[in-house]
Amino acid sequence: MPQTAQTLDAAAVRSWCSLSLAALGREREAIDAINVYPVADGDTGTNLYLTVESAARALDAAFAEGGVSDAPEAVRVMAHGALIGARGNSGTILSQLLRGVASVLAGGCDGDDLARALATAADAARQAVAHPVEGTILSVATAAAHAAAGGGELVVVARRAYEGARTALEATPGQLAVLERAGVVDAGGRGLVTVLGALVEAVSGEAEGPLADLSPVVVAPAVVAPAVVAPVTGDCAVEGGPAFEVIYLLEAGDAEVARLRERLDALGESLVVVGGDGLWNVHVHCDDAGAAVEAGVEAGRPYRIRITHFAGGDAARPEQVQRAVVAVLPGEALAELCREAGATTVLAAPGARPPASDELVDAIRRAHAREVVLLPNDADLRPTAAAAAERARAEGVRIALIPTRAAVQGIAALAVHEADRRFDEDVVAMTAAAGATRYAELAVAERQSFTSAGVCQAGDVLGLIEGDVAVIGDDPTETARTVLDRMLSAGGELVTLIVGEGAPEGLASDLEAHVRRAYLAVDTVVYHAGVGAGPLLIGVE
Known part of the structure; x- marks a missing residue:
């Protein structure tokens, strides 16, 4: 039975971040495909993924340096990483939600603390948006907070928040006309449900079910095919809307940021300003991108400035x-x-x-x-x-x-x-x-483990075919021969061997000779990968 946590610790926070990134990676295309508000530019899933990726990088670096001792510090690092890497409307709002969670969990990390943290996070996110709209990620965040209210055991609170968010997500088409016309739920809200599902998994050890049933749009990733994602079209804010999305980090004081909000609110729409303690992430849609940046210069020091033209930019660059x-x-x-x-x-x-x-x-x-x-x-x-x-x-x-x-x-x-x-x-x-190229590789087991080929011990040589352990041995050359034989039993015309620095001397020549003897019609080509590669990669075409 999976073990459930009574309080969040640093490891659980790191797991939450990692699981969120993996889940958003799986959901990214489907979320992009239902992105119709505030602009149907098909990037909400990508922006959320990039925002959490920045949080994960910050958290990994902090753990590597030994700078994380408890959950409050881990959440603070996660929130800061999301802030500096926030992308788009939803990514920027998600970073503020994490900041709100961090501000409360500094005082404790049990179920009651999580309930208060979610309430604070939802309020903070609304305050960061110049003109909050129902039927968006804000509605989903508020519903999660309401469902978690009253506290209790950590895993129970997390599950209530997740279920409340799912219910609110299903209701978003009835709150926002553009979603109802397109027949989809809110993309940012779906992303937040995904992140809350990862939280449940981190504290309970049990993954929540897929969200495909919450949207009529399903994007099934191909195993090997070009990735082409077409966002849903329909009546949306992009028609006749602002030409640019402007995002930058800003070092400025609270008073300067208050004046900046007023100026940018008059200049454009979809204004979100998140952060605090002298560092802010500014997001706005407008026609005059230069004026938005100049406003930031007057308020403080803007950097990491990103300007995106909603209609796409001019692809012609010098020396292309x-x-x-x-x-x-x-x-x-x-x-x-x-x-x-x-x-x-x-x-x-x-x-x-x-x-x-x-x-x-x-x-x-x-x-x-x-x-x-x-x-x-x-x-x-x-x-x-x-x-x-x-x-x-x-x-x-x-x-x-x-x-x-x-x-x-x-x-x-x-x-x-x-x-x-x-x-x-x-x-x-x-x-x-x-x-048409099947692949295999050799690896060395780091510890005892159960595999699809049986139990391996630390130091065993593993032969993996298409990512699954197929052979367990104690000699690299013999293991590689067995793997080759299994792959060639299904046919093949060309064997590619990529030999790394950890391969035994003579491995490539031994395998070449084995193929010549046993498979007369099969050719072999050898490449040396050099420093940094694994001992052996095998391809069969």
Whole structure:
């Protein structure tokens, strides 16, 4: 039976943040697809994911430095990370909700404290919005707080808040005409329900059910296919609305921010100003982006300024090429090989922190291309890559995400890439090549564990096929041979071996010889990944 917590501790807060990020990664496309208010720009899920990703990075860094000793400090770090990385209307409001929670949990972390924290958070979020509207994330936050009122055991309070939020979310189409016309629930509210569901899982150990039934729009992610998300259309605020979204961090005092609110409220709409203690996140939709930034300069010191044109920007930039491939790769030598083939690369060593969306966006910008094919080469990196792709689209880049799950799939895709053919044809060919490549890898067990192949002990050599443990052995070469045989039993014409620094000497040559002896019609190609890669990756096409 899962264990339930009576109070929040630092580990539970970190788990909440991590589970929220994972859940928003899964829900991102579906939330984007129902984003019709206040602007139907299809990015609410992406903005919420990026906001929580910033919170998770801050929390991970604080834990790594030993700077988190209890839950109040963990929530404070989480809220601060969300504040500095908040994106869009809903992300900015979510950061204020977390700040409100942090302000109360500094005094305790049981169920009664959580109930008070949710009430404070809902009030703080409403105060941050210049003109609150019902049927939005604000209504869902208020309902969660009301459902949690009265306190009790921590897990009971968390579940009441979650169920109250779900009920309020279902009611949002009846509160906001634009949602009713489009036949959807509020996107920001759905994101908040997802975050509250992650809180329930963090304190109870039990995951809540999916939210697909709360919306008529269901976006099913493909296993290997270009990611194309089309937001719901209909009557919405974007028609004839402001041209720009302006977001920046601002260092300023309370009095200066009060004057800034008045000026920005007269200048535009969807105004949200969150923060405190001298640091604020400012969000506004307006036609005069320059005036919004100038108002910030007069109030204090604005930085991390982001201006997005709702109609999309001019994609023409100096020295742009027509098309580029951006690939995430383990090992410098393998990255260099792909750079020689024309790809822009991002390093991701096994066991190290995976690249954040900011790193992927920077790589897309470095490619200086009007069209980009993005290869994450890791199943766990797909939500981050999808978020980076959405940000690149907002900057005018035409981009296709092929959710490759291993470097061998990325190499197969890159091998058939032709920049001279039509973009759609190139993406289809690369997707087909990646999808036709089965993959496996060797790893070493760090501890005793139950696997799909039985119980492994610390130090055992694991052969994973398509991410699942298929072979447990004590010799890397023999384990790799067994994995190869299992993969080739289903057929194949080409074996790709990517050898890392931890591989035993002679492993590649031994496997090449084994393939030549046992499978006469199968060719083998070997790449050396270099420092930072795992011992062995295997691809079979």
